[in-house]
Amino acid sequence: MGTGPRTLFEKIWDEHVVAEEPGAPAVLAVDLHLVHEVTSPQAFTGLRQRGLRVRRPERTVATADHSVPTHSRSLPILDQMAANQVGQLTANCGEFGIPLHGLGSPNQGIVHVIGPELGLTQPGMTIVCGDSHTSTHGAFGALAFGIGTSEVEMVLATQCLLQRRPLTYEVRVDGRVSPGVSAKDIILALIARIGVSGGNGHVFEYTGEAIGALTMEQRLTICNMSIEAGGRAGLIAPDDTTFEYLHGRRHAPQGGAWDEALARWRLLPTDPGARYDRTVTIDASQLEPMVTYGTNPGMGIPISGRIPDPETATDPGQRRALAHALEYMDLRPGEPILGRKVDVVFIGSCTNGRISDLRQAASVLRDRRVADGVRVMVVPGSEEVKKQADREGLGEIFRAAGAEWREAGCSMCIAMNGDQLTPGQYAISTSNRNFEGRQGKGGRSFLASPLTAAASALTGVVTDPRTLPGIDVPSVMGVG
């Protein structure tokens, strides 16, 4: 295979190609298969119908996250269909010998939060899951992407997948972000720039000074939303930040195996002179906090910006899309986004539900009260995040501020579990999708960073965290 300089993506791809017949896609080996309750039941049914076993249960792991309630864990799941789905996951994992971090387990959580947390996600791996935000795991320099349920069945049966080789797309983020601007703002700015289909057919690699300076959790936030720009996957070259994060985690290699792994991982970064099919450059120092105003994640503006006018769109399709979005959101062209009323604040999800996100939110909410009439939900990404937050006293800060401090799960990111907006309500959310009805039928979502969401919780309107009196933003950014 490739003898010339290769990209990070090409190195992982080449190593995992099992076979490639002329005219057929590559047979690609999968190192880690993550399973959750929503996209797997029909795959297990398929296995049973064909009389197949799970080929590699020890490379497969499951959790329940999408449809689980986030109220007290001591109550049963009241939604019969959700209860049945979670029950089926438990039964399927039992029957096929798949380890399950189910409801009540100390390691239960959003699938893309627990993978990194347990050290399952490692550089150089191929990782798949029946979930589009599998791109998250690329932050470790793994090739990680979402698949459909037919493919879940294929991976369960063969630990392989049929894939056409995607193209590569370098996203170079130069410079450093200014105080109050976070990883979430970088990725929202990218999606606003290239659009929701800009990355179709491509795998992103994020490079540049700003990316190298990010913590592991911030990198996860960036890679998480690759799919919102159409990218199948998003990768970041592993470096000392990656290795430090991994070292000592449950599934990370230990002892001599660690040193061997480290030697292997250090060869992964893109070689000098390797070429990408496309490149885009973003200047991090020019970025402001970002907020979306529309009904897809590409409809984002700097927080000091104004709602765009559909009439100024050159493409008729774009004009139609924008006009439709503004109608759904009940917003008018030219209005500022700052100061728009919000009814609900949602802090959580696989984008921003990790401990450092909660620390940022807590640093804004500490010793303050959320605005009257605003519902603020803080939902940890995993049980482990919840425990850690409680150890640090963050849960108490949220409660004292008047926010709900809930149990781990996807919650209002997807609104399958009863946590949802009512028609017409506005939310500011740290999650990743502002599609119509995504957070509840008829609900309207502004996507933003944890800092921006927490600042807005205090005022009840979209608020720039950099302008809140008494909050020292640089010190906030110094937190974890």
Add this chain to the structure above:
Amino acid sequence: MAEPFQTFTSRMIPLPAENVDTDQIVPARYLKVTDKDGLAEALFHDWRFAEDGRTKDPPFVLDRPEMADRRILLAGDNFGSGSSREHAPWALVAWGIRAILSTGFADIFRSNALKNGLLPITVEPGRHRQLFELSSADPNAELTVELDSQVVHLPGDEDLPFEVDPFAKVMLLAGTDELGYLLGRLADIDAWDASHPARIDTRLGTPA
């Protein structure tokens, strides 16, 4: 497993919306099913039904009586973005859709569609605009979709050639699936496994 894909003729369902995401195709609350049945009802649910559960007035395009037997969806740019839910193509197929025309498709949606006998056809922007013009000038215009020769026949002897992944085409025409192909490669997979040490053991530290 899907039926073999056969040449068919149908009028179009025009849906001039861009970036239709899979949350619109099947809202998340319908993902609690554990089989593939009943999803036709969920298709575009929140665009079709009002708060009180009644069909919207005027009805969404799918619910107009003359659309009932149509099998070609003419959609706006970039169809199927967002979630990987295969429930989206399951619901479209359950409704009776067999082909979608757009200027582009999100990767996972395209892949899922092809595994369910649903043909995503990418049309360049100029032809795409013409198709919308055709569908408003003559709502009863009939199109014939021929996968074998990769052509959509338009009224008046006009042909619209399209690209399709050659492997997916073989699978669609035969009505077979990729798992069968993969199972046929087990010897290769065993050989790869033997030369590549496992990276992890997910059972570590979990109760058996």
